[in-house]
Amino acid sequence: MAFTGSDICKILLAILLPPLGVFFERGCGADFLINILLTCLGYIPGIIHALYIILKY
Known part of the structure; x- marks a missing residue:
């Protein structure tokens, strides 16, 4: 699975x-509220x- 630049930015934001x-x-949505x-x-x-959400989708 290849990561794009936006995926890396989302992972940094997730941290x-x-x-x-x-x-x-x-x-x-529901994922946002659960988080x-x-x-x-x-x-x-x-x-x-x-x-989990970022890496799954």
């Missing part, structure tokens, strides 16, 4: 601000979810 990385990948909730509960679960 710094997880909901922003998910928003750029999937838009404002906001996970980030509020703990920063690491938010990062893991964001990376």
Whole structure:
């Protein structure tokens, strides 16, 4: 699987601000809301979810 420049930018955003990385990948939907909730509960679960979403799609 080849990464593009935008994928690398999204991964960096996912590490710094997880909901922003998910928003750029999937838009404002259920994944975005789940990531906001996970980030509020703990920063690491938010990062893991964001990376999962970015790498899956």
